[in-house]
Amino acid sequence: MLFAEQASQPEKPNIVFIFSDDHALRAIGAYGSGLNETPNIDRLANEGMVFEQSFCTNSISCPSRATILTGKHSHKNGVLGNGAKWNSQQYVFSRDMKKAGYSTALIGKWHLKGTPDDAFDHWNLLSGAGGQGHYYNPEFTDKYGKVTQIEGYSTDIITDKSIAWMENHKNDGKPFMIMTQFKAPHIHRVPPPRHINDYDDVNVAEPSNMFDDYQNRSSYAQKSWMEFKGMREPILNIVPEEGKYDLKDRRYQFLARMSPEQRKAYHEGYDKKNNEYRKRKAAGAYDDPIVMEKFKYQRYIKDYLGCVAAIDDNVGRILDWLEAEGLADNTIVIYSSDQGFYTGEHGWNDKRWMYEESLKMPFIIRWPGVAQAGVHSQAMIQNIDYAPTFLDAADVSIPEEIQGRSLVNVLKGQTPDDWRDAIYYHYYDDGSYNLPRFEGVRNDRYKLIHYYYPHEEWELFDLIEDPQEMKSVYNNGKYSDIQAMMHKRLEVIRDEYDVPTLNIESRHKPKARTQKKVNRKKRK
Numbered sequence: 001m002l003f004a005e006q007a008s009q010p011e012k013p014n015i016v017f018i019f020s021d022d023h024a025l026r027a028i029g030a031y032g033s034g035l036n037e038t039p040n041i042d043r044l045a046n047e048g049m050v051f052e053q054s055f056c057t058n059s060i061s062c063p064s065r066a067t068i069l070t071g072k073h074s075h076k077n078g079v080l081g082n083g084a085k086w087n088s089q090q091y092v093f094s095r096d097m098k099k100a101g102y103s104t105a106l107i108g109k110w111h112l113k114g115t116p117d118d119a120f121d122h123w124n125l126l127s128g129a130g131g132q133g134h135y136y137n138p139e140f141t142d143k144y145g146k147v148t149q150i151e152g153y154s155t156d157i158i159t160d161k162s163i164a165w166m167e168n169h170k171n172d173g174k175p176f177m178i179m180t181q182f183k184a185p186h187i188h189r190v191p192p193p194r195h196i197n198d199y200d201d202v203n204v205a206e207p208s209n210m211f212d213d214y215q216n217r218s219s220y221a222q223k224s225w226m227e228f229k230g231m232r233e234p235i236l237n238i239v240p241e242e243g244k245y246d247l248k249d250r251r252y253q254f255l256a257r258m259s260p261e262q263r264k265a266y267h268e269g270y271d272k273k274n275n276e277y278r279k280r281k282a283a284g285a286y287d288d289p290i291v292m293e294k295f296k297y298q299r300y301i302k303d304y305l306g307c308v309a310a311i312d313d314n315v316g317r318i319l320d321w322l323e324a325e326g327l328a329d330n331t332i333v334i335y336s337s338d339q340g341f342y343t344g345e346h347g348w349n350d351k352r353w354m355y356e357e358s359l360k361m362p363f364i365i366r367w368p369g370v371a372q373a374g375v376h377s378q379a380m381i382q383n384i385d386y387a388p389t390f391l392d393a394a395d396v397s398i399p400e401e402i403q404g405r406s407l408v409n410v411l412k413g414q415t416p417d418d419w420r421d422a423i424y425y426h427y428y429d430d431g432s433y434n435l436p437r438f439e440g441v442r443n444d445r446y447k448l449i450h451y452y453y454p455h456e457e458w459e460l461f462d463l464i465e466d467p468q469e470m471k472s473v474y475n476n477g478k479y480s481d482i483q484a485m486m487h488k489r490l491e492v493i494r495d496e497y498d499v500p501t502l503n504i505e506s507r508h509k510p511k512a513r514t515q516k517k518v519n520r521k522k523r524k
């Protein structure tokens with residue numbers, strides 16, 4: 001009987017993909033840095049798997065999102081940088097999930113230039129601020145183009161909407177797949193009032209390489225615009241007292257969005273510490289640029305961690321809801337973020353580079369009965385692997401064109417013998433933050449980075465000898481065999497992923513200038 005046959009099929013798992021923006025591994029308890037506590041994300045980690053060697057393909061928002069949706073590197077999905085148009089008609093894994101009987105939704109930050117179109121049954125996207133969305137009283141755009149402003153804090157609202165959607169679909173006889181995507185902890189970081197003062201009495205330890213002199217790296221490292229000195233007061237929530245500024249002033253737009261009650265709560269959190277700062281500044285306490293930088297780091301990291309705390313609250317809400325509904329056992333829950341982030345390492349507060357802090361992505365997955373609980377995996381994974389993993393979990397065949405691999409066997413503790421031994425990276429958004437264009441390859445110990453535009457330079461790091469990447473050993477005779485091996489590996493991995501020759505037009509590249517032809521062979 002058809003009915004009996006259906007009943008004997010294993011029930012397909014629901015998938016809840018919780019995704020944030022710019023969340024450094026160092027700011028997640030389960031990754032062990034001790035910087036902060038994230039009890040709810042850690043609960044997921046304890047009951048699931050933590051991937052410590054998890055990498056992005058291109059460390060910036062839109063490219064990472066496009067890679068996750070397509071299972072492909074940037075050169076295949078067309079989203080090379082944040083300005084790139086999203087081709088919504090290309091392969092997106094969620095369409096296959098729909099075909100396989102899933103109800104699908106994407107709620108929160110989307111950021112791609114274009115809409116999800118028919119790739120999800122339901123979508124509700126954070127809009128405004130160029131697709132970045134706002135922390136307070138954010139606007140959302142639905143598939144009919146209708147924009148609705150919701151009062152409240154974005155991380156809480158995105159969770160409200162996600163739970164409401166799951167509530168509507170828990171009994172529709174179909175498994176569900178939802179992507180819950182937060183804006184936090186992306187700049188301009190404004191924690192909710194409940195977390196503004198969490199770290200007021202704490203002096204957060206600085207990374208030991210915060211005052212990096214950028215020697216022994218490419219000449220590009222010291223030229224980028226990612227240092228704390230570049231952060232102006234309002235972006236660090238240093239604003240005049242309530243009522244002592246013009247809400248029409250562009251610098252205070254983020255405050256003008258708030259309701260009078262929200263603004264009052266904001267000022268209750270910040271005014272006292274801002275007044276203290278102003279008093280000390282007037283007395284010359286920050287005249288020394290090093291002291292100023294240290295102060296900015298403290299404010300930056302505390303606001304960052306306040307935004308992270310709100311994410312953690314909401315991860316807890318989702319886990320509690322799944323448990324209360326009896327759905328936890330048959331639901332895959334993932335926590336990830338579009339890339340890692342510098343929380344002071346090398347003196348920086350952004351992403352983009354191929355150094356570890358921004359190359360890595362958090363990836364924590366709980367799948368009862370499949371993923372090994374409490375295991376910290378060292379398998380090298382990349383965001384090209386998410387789509388095939390979801391398809392595999394849904395028992396859908398993985399199309400040939402997808403470049404990633406399913407993690408299902410890795411989750412079971414049965415990592416295939418031919419699992420990847422290296423990852424490929426390519427950053428195309430030269431000019432932004434005064435960075436060059438570059439690509440590279442990383443295996444379990446070494447990393448070769450090829451800066452190729454505007455001019456060519458190479459870096460080679462030994463991650464065991466130099467985990468903080470403070471000294472490139474490129475052209476160091478001791479590493480000549482390793483260097484040759486990594487050059488070869490780069491060549492092979494470019495072939496594996498079908499990477500075109502290095503002449504892709506950049507949005508920042510002046511039309512008249514042509515890319516200097518790079519002779520790769522000559523360099524070895």
Ligand SMILES: [Ca+2]
Nearest residue numbers: 021022061338
């Ligand atoms: Ca991001």
